[in-house]
Amino acid sequence: MSDKPKLAVWKFASCDGCQLSLLDCEDELLTVAGEVELAMFLEASSARVEGPYDLSLVEGSITTPHDAERIRAVREQSRALVTIGACATAGGIQALRNFQDVEEFTRAVYAHPEYIRTLARSTPIADHVKVDFELRGCPIDKGQLLEVLSAFLHRRKPRIPTFSVCVECKRRGIVCVTVARGEPCLGPVTHAGCGAICPAFDRGCYGCFGPAASTNTPSLADHWKKHLGVPDDELGRAFLSFNAWAPDFRAEGERHG
């Protein structure tokens, strides 16, 4: 029907925010639609074009046996598969269940836990199928999403730096909240991409883009404890949030609290 590359957007356990980022590209949405065929994007369109797809964007983590099957089918139909967001890339906030007893969780929320079918763990897409690129963030940054789309369209590498939030913070000329206010900030170990918005709003980064390419979480935790007076359980919680199941954060979180 059309010789434009076919784009599909898939959803697993998530808040929808990352795929909404595409609709939030108000200035570029129509350009995107001109360059690719939105073949499968349920949130935006009831039209569905059959696969295979040139690029699949996958949002959400795998939390049910059915989804574990479904992601395989998605992979089979996709030339390239890019995960978008912390859920798809690290299991998301719902991976906090991985540290607990899911049955107890189910009982806490539902009157009839026997109706619930869920896996004991919320896991990233890459635990199930091959992923070509992982875009970070809870939620992703829409500028970065456009960059990834452009890169895949024009067969180049996405320019998505893997350094720390501190680099963005400093490039913006933001005053470091740790140094100037004694505010604990995960920026030094967190993957860039958001543009250092938390420090820009006078608060410490809470790690929603997950671990940077290189992290020295023990040193940061040690400094928080000794110099900023952060208690152990607080430290544990700081690392165990939106990217709790990302190996570096998980390991540091488990060391505390």
Next chain:
Amino acid sequence: MAESRSIKVDYLARVEGEGALDVRIEDGRVTDVRLEIFEPPRFFEAFLRGRRSAEAPDITARICGICPVAYQMSAVHALEDAAGVQVDGPLRRLRRLLYCGEWIESHTLHVYMLHAPDFLGKHSVIEMAKEQPELVERGLRLKKAGNAIVALLGGREIHPVNVRVGGFYKIPGDRELSQLARQLETALDDALATVEWVAAFDFPDFEVDYEFVALRHPDEYPFNEGRIVSSRGLDIDAREFHEHFEEVHVERSNALHCRLKQRGHYKVGPLARYHLNHGLLSPRAQQAARVAGLGDSCRNPFRSIVVRAVEVVHACEEALAILADFERPERPFVDVPAGAATGYAATEAPRGLLHHTYRIDAAGLIEHAQIIPPTSQNQGTIEDDLRQFIAPRLDLADDDLRWQCEQAIRNYDPCISCATHFLKLTVDRR
């Protein structure tokens, strides 16, 4: 016509989250209507336990990427209620401004991208853009204005980072705020044009005698404060919510349904707010509603698109008013003392009433959390609507009937991702 048929929509499109519809018709009678939710459970209330109360706004935002501000607002109000703190003055106005942003953004998303295609016989806004690009550009511009408010006050459009218990982390600069005002002037025009546009759509004849539930405030169209009232005489404080409402995990249904005790299903959202508060809409919004022929009440769920458009006008106007006499607060937040307590609050998410309850221990950790999102309150009503809607339309061809049923669901702008209460259920098909 076949004696027995079944209308199935495997994946509902243009709704937030994943669901399906299954309607069973036997001997010309609707025997079963199921709104099936695939959205797997995410257990927010369970893992909120043991977290610091200050984390609640950031965590609950992640329940929904479409209306994170609503979750943040209900959370901070409930936690302030627990601490006995009232946030007033400029800080309170800024919170309303933030809420205006989310309403504009979320409603415009629904009006232009999710719902309007139904009325125009299109699959998506992209298809609409091929024929009427200026119209779609207007929608995008309006949505962008809403997002601009959220991004300026919150740092980003989705999961803003600037909301804290007691206020904000930082107040944006005066220059940025005044630039925002300029953008909103255009947005107000766009919003008025939107009302005119959607009011002219063709609406099916369909009225339902709902019990409407919404917040009511003596002198404001409700966002983040007020008593919980209904069209049938309910009038309670948010603290009394659980005495009047109950969540039931019924086997036949797919989610935790929230019901009014004894009375059953009710309706929250734009129609409910409009019914209970239309006199408090901003002047231009009231005028637009009048011209659009909404009257004092609108009981046709298909016309909710008009009410949403009117609410966008209100949000633009109120945002402009807040910016016009903005006073910089002395501090971006007020201190909120710690201490064991329980707090309750309801705010008006774009899709309707959103109630939060938190019990906090002496160390400031959450012991118990309960979150009741609008879509779980409307769930029963959506199915009731479908039943009533389908019965007189059984002679429609399957495709048409399916399209109209989907549209009937989209009337609610159901946010299935607000999944704290939703689960997948194996449906027994005999």
Next chain:
Amino acid sequence: MAVGTERAAASADDVWVPRPWVVRSATREIGDTVTLEIEPRDASAARPVAPGQFMMLYIFGVGEVPISVSGTGPTSGLLHTVRDVGAVTHALCNLGVGDVLGARGPFGSAWPIDEHKGCDVVIAAGGIGLAPLRPVVRHVLERRGEYDDVVVLYGSRQPDQLLYTPEFERWRAAGIQVEVTVDHADQTWDGHIGVVPTLVRHARFQVDEAAAFLCGPEVMMRFMAQELVDRGVVPERIHLSLERNMKCAVGMCGRCQLGPEFLCLDGPVFPWTRVERLMAVPEL
């Protein structure tokens, strides 16, 4: 005005802006390697180029990478032999005749061939490393009388990854000794097997008269240089071409440093004596 500023005259063309060049020919050498002949669209963009130097080649929107000059074309063009290893090199390898690309340069130091007139010449290369050395071979070939014994020692992983094999006969015919080795042989191969430094024992040259030019993987160059020194070649006469990440090629982005050296300005060609110690330090 601020005083005390040391200022170089602002160069007329902005150092960051690539100029348009046109592909005149594209020849696939081996499976993943292509030789491009490119010419400036506007003749004023042409600059004198010496063997050993490199250009920054830019593919519209994809990126820019350093590529050595592997020869000069029949007219005013430059030859570049490019191995497809990533996005930019892939795009370069897929250019066709008439396509436009961007180019800046040339940059960097040259092989000091003229300084070694009258010497024996040892040219040792691994893999794509023969590309920057081919101009040296051609230079010597054209001035055969000015040099004594000339040896080319070349190796690659497999026989089908050997570059420029059609030219080897011409080189041999001109009296150049060409010894070739592979790490992994197949049935078709009846030549040497092993790493390049093992070829030295087959090479005929006078150690105390020799100058050596090396390019290839760093380990290969280190072993080769050591081998030559052990055999008596004067260390100062051994030259090698190094590789580091480069973004600007004008000594400002800081990325191509090896100790005190900026590879784009001071290199890529260095005397062994200057980099021996630096190359011995892991991850420097």
Next chain:
Amino acid sequence: MTATSVLAAEHLDRLFQALARREYTCVGPTVRDGAIVYDRIEGAADLPRGFTDTQAPGEYRLERRDDDACFAYVVGPHSWKKYLFPPERRLWRLRRSDGSIERVDADEPPPRYAFIGVRACEIAALLIQDRVFTGGPHSDTYYGRAREDAFVVAVSCTESAPTCFCSSMGTGPAVTGDCDLALTELVGEQHVFLVEAHSPAGRELVDELDLQPAATEQEHAARAAVGAAAQQERALDPEGLPELMGKSLESPRWDEIAERCLACANCTLVCPTCFCSDVEDISDLTGEHAERWRRWDSCFNPGFSYLHGGDVRRATAAKYRQWLTHKLGTWVEQFDTSGCVGCGRCITWCPVGIDITAEVPKLAKGEAS
């Protein structure tokens, strides 16, 4: 050198007015977000009057003073390099049409800056970056133009922070030249600025201000105040540093530092002389437009030394070694000056407080033993 004259604090705005008449864009110290940063300023009212800072490794606090001093702070998180070598700058835009490539933007001249409140160590840093960007065979035109046009109002320090070590590096605290005007602030009975012109443009401006000559006691007081600032807790002996760095390449100390270092790049980004950058080529969705951006980068960042599918310097120890040996060692060979001016920023703004003046002696001891 011209004679010293006196500008009363209440007339400081005359300086701003004179600069405005010359169409300079004034940038200088101002209080924002809990620190003294460099930003656009319109007049004396924007200066951090009555503020100072306290600094320690990994710690900075903005504090109130009990006087009205405008420059009685030390150095903050920003440095002047952000104006001459901006953190992010688009180098060009290209359009592709009919298989040809065409440049579609024009070179915009940088603003004509007046830098207000440049410290002695910062002048030293400017001179170093001059060599980096304009001293070699290729020249950065933007930097060159911005620098050439800039009017530098320097200030001699009358306070120093515990993190300062300019005295030992020979770069401060007194301003001795390489600027247009040099001020020394005296607070006490009278709040005045002693003004010295160090360039023709500076002299011309001073003449226009029509100032009184300074009294001898005032000059004495100024010397005493600057002299007090020269007493510093921290020191680094520049003598022999390049040799020490060269000898320490395989010291086990790097691994010890790497246990603490976060490889977060803050030290390099706050450093007024660090110049590493990334050059990014991007294209838009349609593929018709391409841009090149140059952004601050750091030897600590992943991908900085990328080669053949991996980084040359992978270990944090190797990255830290690159930073320190370059800054204190190989820099001298490259640019005939140390890369460190002793401003102490990397000590203060390291989120875990790593202190180069403490690490260097450890390396020296490691070598000795």
